Amino acid sequence: MLRYNEATRARILDGIKKYSRIVAQARQRGMNERDTADIVRAMLGDTLGFDPFFEVLTDISVRGNYADFAVFSGGKLLYLVCVKSIQALPNATHLFRLSGTSTPPYASWVVLTNADTWATYRLGIGMDRHPELVCRVSLLETTTLEERAALFYLISKEGAEQNALELYWEQTHVLHPGRLATLILSTESLDLLRRELQRTLNYRIDPQALHDLLVHHVLRPEAVASRYGADASRWLPHCFAYVRDPNRPTTWRLHYRNPDGSPNPDLLTQAVAELSAGFNTLGIPADDVPLVVQRLRQAYTELGIPAEELPPILRNT
Numbered sequence: 001m002l003r004y005n006e007a008t009r010a011r012i013l014d015g016i017k018k019y020s021r022i023v024a025q026a027r028q029r030g031m032n033e034r035d036t037a038d039i040v041r042a043m044l045g046d047t048l049g050f051d052p053f054f055e056v057l058t059d060i061s062v063r064g065n066y067a068d069f070a071v072f073s074g075g076k077l078l079y080l081v082c083v084k085s086i087q088a089l090p091n092a093t094h095l096f097r098l099s100g101t102s103t104p105p106y107a108s109w110v111v112l113t114n115a116d117t118w119a120t121y122r123l124g125i126g127m128d129r130h131p132e133l134v135c136r137v138s139l140l141e142t143t144t145l146e147e148r149a150a151l152f153y154l155i156s157k158e159g160a161e162q163n164a165l166e167l168y169w170e171q172t173h174v175l176h177p178g179r180l181a182t183l184i185l186s187t188e189s190l191d192l193l194r195r196e197l198q199r200t201l202n203y204r205i206d207p208q209a210l211h212d213l214l215v216h217h218v219l220r221p222e223a224v225a226s227r228y229g230a231d232a233s234r235w236l237p238h239c240f241a242y243v244r245d246p247n248r249p250t251t252w253r254l255h256y257r258n259p260d261g262s263p264n265p266d267l268l269t270q271a272v273a274e275l276s277a278g279f280n281t282l283g284i285p286a287d288d289v290p291l292v293v294q295r296l297r298q299a300y301t302e303l304g305i306p307a308e309e310l311p312p313i314l315r316n317t
Helices: 006-029 033-046 092-098 145-154 157-161 164-174 177-184 187-201 207-218 221-228 265-277 286-302
Strands: 069-073 076-083 109-113 117-122 132-138 240-243 252-255
Touching: 006 033, 006 145, 033 069, 033 076, 069 157, 092 109, 092 265, 117 145, 117 164, 132 145, 132 164, 132 265, 145 157, 145 164, 157 164, 177 221, 187 207, 240 286, 252 265, 265 286
Parallel strands: 076 109
Antiparallel strands: 069 076, 109 117, 117 132, 240 252
């Protein structure tokens, strides 16, 4: 369990209070991206504990072509920082150039910020990498100071010493009940369970019947529901790239749009990452994959992303 000492806690809390005022004034004055970068660099020092001269670098040889800073500690790169103007709301569309083979091979994490909102993404592994939103925190949001401090701690120098980002990602993404429920309800897992029932009890069960049994009588309802996010009351079929049965939300896959129909950049990049990992684990028939790809590609087009910058799986299918 992550713990931070009182000195670190006090520094982060003081930084949140101080820079909340600064960011509010900067937004009123409409500061540009370069001015925003100055605030970000100062906050990396004052609030997050890094030396702004020797641990927050701008050398292009270490930061990659599409990041503003590279944050180091003990000679090790911790994460890249991409800065947007204070008027822009950071979202995954700002990181499309840090996807796939264009991602610097040495970078595992990137922080996207406009000085107010700080969104941390995991860049993944392998050649076809996609930014995966891990957490987002805002100086000016209405959550408590302690809640904001806990999230800022993840990207602080002391947090890096405890490998805080990796641990947080494992707890909230890898071992998230919703993700585990998705794996259990995948076609492969259902087939394995059916074979085991046949082998041990000589009982053959229909795949859909087994799926329904697990959803309604075995798995916790909140775990099944969390596969689609917290705002379950607003689920609509058009928010998902694959809908097997419009009347059964448990058959919907790849959440990528908002309830109003607009593409959600963070959900879209996550949907592409999940599809790249294998459509079989999602329970999507091979014959339906081209339609899914077409829907995801259309969403990128609506966001103004040119064809040459699309993730490989959307270009080659």
